[in-house]
Amino acid sequence: AGPPPPSTPQQFGHGAPSGYTFQYSNCTGKRKALLIGINYFGTKAELKGCINDVHNVSAFLVERYGYKREDMVILTDDQTDPVMRPTKANIIRAFGWLVNGAQPNDSLFLHYSGHGGQVRDADGDEDDGYDECIYPVDFEQAGYITDDEIHFHVVKPLQQGVRLTAIFDSCHSATVMDLPYVYSTKGILKEPNLAKEAGQGLLGAISSYASGNMAGVASSIMGFAKQALNGDGAYKKTMATRTSPADVIMFSGSKDDQTSADATIGTQATGAMSWAFISALKKNPKQSYVELLNSIREILETKYTQKPQLSCSHPLGMPIDRFKRTCCANLVTDTNLLFVM
Numbered sequence: 001a002g003p004p005p006p007s008t009p010q011q012f013g014h015g016a017p018s019g020y021t022f023q024y025s026n027c028t029g030k031r032k033a034l035l036i037g038i039n040y041f042g043t044k045a046e047l048k049g050c051i052n053d054v055h056n057v058s059a060f061l062v063e064r065y066g067y068k069r070e071d072m073v074i075l076t077d078d079q080t081d082p083v084m085r086p087t088k089a090n091i092i093r094a095f096g097w098l099v100n101g102a103q104p105n106d107s108l109f110l111h112y113s114g115h116g117g118q119v120r121d122a123d124g125d126e127d128d129g130y131d132e133c134i135y136p137v138d139f140e141q142a143g144y145i146t147d148d149e150i151h152f153h154v155v156k157p158l159q160q161g162v163r164l165t166a167i168f169d170s171c172h173s174a175t176v177m178d179l180p181y182v183y184s185t186k187g188i189l190k191e192p193n194l195a196k197e198a199g200q201g202l203l204g205a206i207s208s209y210a211s212g213n214m215a216g217v218a219s220s221i222m223g224f225a226k227q228a229l230n231g232d233g234a235y236k237k238t239m240a241t242r243t244s245p246a247d248v249i250m251f252s253g254s255k256d257d258q259t260s261a262d263a264t265i266g267t268q269a270t271g272a273m274s275w276a277f278i279s280a281l282k283k284n285p286k287q288s289y290v291e292l293l294n295s296i297r298e299i300l301e302t303k304y305t306q307k308p309q310l311s312c313s314h315p316l317g318m319p320i321d322r323f324k325r326t327c328c329a330n331l332v333t334d335t336n337l338l339f340v341m
Contacts, residue, residue, distance in 0.1 A: 004338050012243055022314040025163030025247045027340045029106040033061055033072045034098045038086050038114035038137050051076045053113035053274040060278045065341055077137045088142035095153035104161030113271045116170030132176040151178040158246035165341050166250040169271035177250050179311040180242045187290040248313035273308055276300050288336045
């Protein structure tokens with residue numbers, strides 16, 4: 001792993017407002033965590049491992065990163081206390097608790113394990129024409145929570161120098177916090193390539209048709225159409241409006257067009273992403289951000305098709321000297337910074 005994060009304000013670039021800066025957190029301040037696990041008991045959409053996920057992650061935070069149980073809120077749908085159930089109202093209230101009073105160098109942690117999905121975009125900030133969303137336990141009555149809402153409640157309030165690390169172990173989760181910077185496993189900033197992604201959409205439709213998956217056909221063709229409709233303008237809007245002076249990092253269980261596995265690891269039901277995140281850091285706690293992304297993917301790739309994603313509220317790492325920029329026009333940052341939390 002590389003050096004620790006720099007202690008001075010950093011420039012954005014990449015189309016963000018001119019003169020706009022962000023600040024890394026050194027994660028030496030107060031620690032708070034919000035963990036949400038929903039099994040949807042007694043429904044057709046019931047999952048097995050989400051509650052186990054939050055207990056595993058909370059124990060990991062206490063053991064390895066010095067979080068205290070009294071500084072955690074855990075919402076699960078096996079609890080009898082109505083305040084601690086993961087309803088839409090309780091989740092949004094807990095979002096407020098998590099970010100309230102956060103100061104520079106504090107370290108906040110958000111973990112969600114449950115169902116995720118996509119709904120039609122209402123404000124034109126999505127490349128693919130769809131907002132990503134999560135499903136509270138009472139979604140049939142209260143509705144889902146969109147990426148726009150998540151960004152508004154947990155990213156927008158954060159001041160410069162506050163770290164928020166988020167793990168979303170759910171389907172269609174790559175941009176569920178509306179963070180504008182998404183990185184490849186080589187540390188390259190990914191920008192939408194609509195021609196390539198549209199082609200993949202058609203390939204996905206052909207593949208789904210061949211396997212008899214008609215829902216997959218519809219999903220792939222829908223993705224192709226919505227990307228062509230919205231184009232690059234949504235990306236530019238997101239870059240200009242979804243940046244943050246804070247230090248927000250998210251690892252998600254899958255791409256926006258993928259599902260995430262509800263798995264059995266050993267004898268325990270668990271989300272594959274949550275398990276891989278813990279396993280990767282237990283094996284090697286001193287990794288860079290991109291090394292950690294690769295470690296998580298390597299753990300999963302032998303059994304699962306999902307491809308976990310790394311996204312950020314700011315460009316990741318220190319600017320690279322011009323003479324180093326020989327590989328790719330998008331390779332503008334050194335992503336070998338040490339992952340801290």
